[in-house]
Amino acid sequence: MVRLIVPVVIGLLFLAVIAGWFWYTTWLVRSAIDELAHRRRLLAGVDPLQVTATKAAASVEAAHDAAHRALSLTVESWYDLRESRAVGTSLVERFPKIEERAARDPEFLDVLEDADALLNDARPGADEIDELLGRTARMDELTLRLRTLVHQYDSAGRRGFGRFFPQGRQ
Structure with missing residues (x-):
């Protein structure tokens, strides 16, 4: 039974790392898009x-x-x-x-x-x-x-x- 739990725990940790990386990448892209929109508003003078x-x-x-x-x-x-x-x-x-x-x-x-x-x-x-x-x-x-x-x-x-x-x- 212990032999089955170890791969499940490792698999869950791997999924957690992948989910964290996906969340971080999404946040980074969203922040970059927001920053570009802010710069565009500043250049247009409508901020x-x-x-x-x-x-x-x-x-x-x-x-x-x-x-x-x-x-x-x-x-x-x-x-x-x-x-x-x-x-x-x-x-x-x-x-x-x-x-x-x-x-x-x-x-x-x-x-x-x-x-x-x-x-x-x-x-x-x-x-x-x-x-x-x-x-x-x-x-x-x-x-x-x-x-x-x-x-x-x-x-x-x-x-x-x-x-x-x-x-x-x-």
């Missing part, structure tokens, strides 16, 4: 990660353009108001006080100078998305700060009844 990166880069560039436009409009508006003395706007009576406060405030002058410098700087290259994103955040910060300061200069000296009952414009 999901590649498409996502392209969309992210386009989104950052669009945000940068919007921030640049907002900052340049804010700075241009300030210079236009100074040049025209706010004639033709609702600020015509209040603008001299706003301009006086702005001229005395070193923070406003620094923010305005930083905004001018940032608008005149060359835009970073297309491959430096992190720098472009940092510039975008800086432009948004400067735009917000300029508008906040001008609003503070406009509302200085006026008191309302809180934020729910603001005093009307004079």
Whole structure:
């Protein structure tokens, strides 16, 4: 009986080795086909990660353009108001006080100078998305700060009844 078991065990081991080799070969061929398909998608530019990166880069560039436009409009508006003395706007009576406060405030002058410098700087290259994103955040910060300061200069000296009952414009 032992003589019959030994060839059966050896035969089963041989079948297990053949099955393992077949499984490994199948896995290797399938991996090679998947890799070739991945390379084909990369070359065609339709790989999901590649498409996502392209969309992210386009989104950052669009945000940068919007921030640049907002900052340049804010700075241009300030210079236009100074040049025209706010004639033709609702600020015509209040603008001299706003301009006086702005001229005395070193923070406003620094923010305005930083905004001018940032608008005149060359835009970073297309491959430096992190720098472009940092510039975008800086432009948004400067735009917000300029508008906040001008609003503070406009509302200085006026008191309302809180934020729910603001005093009307004079």
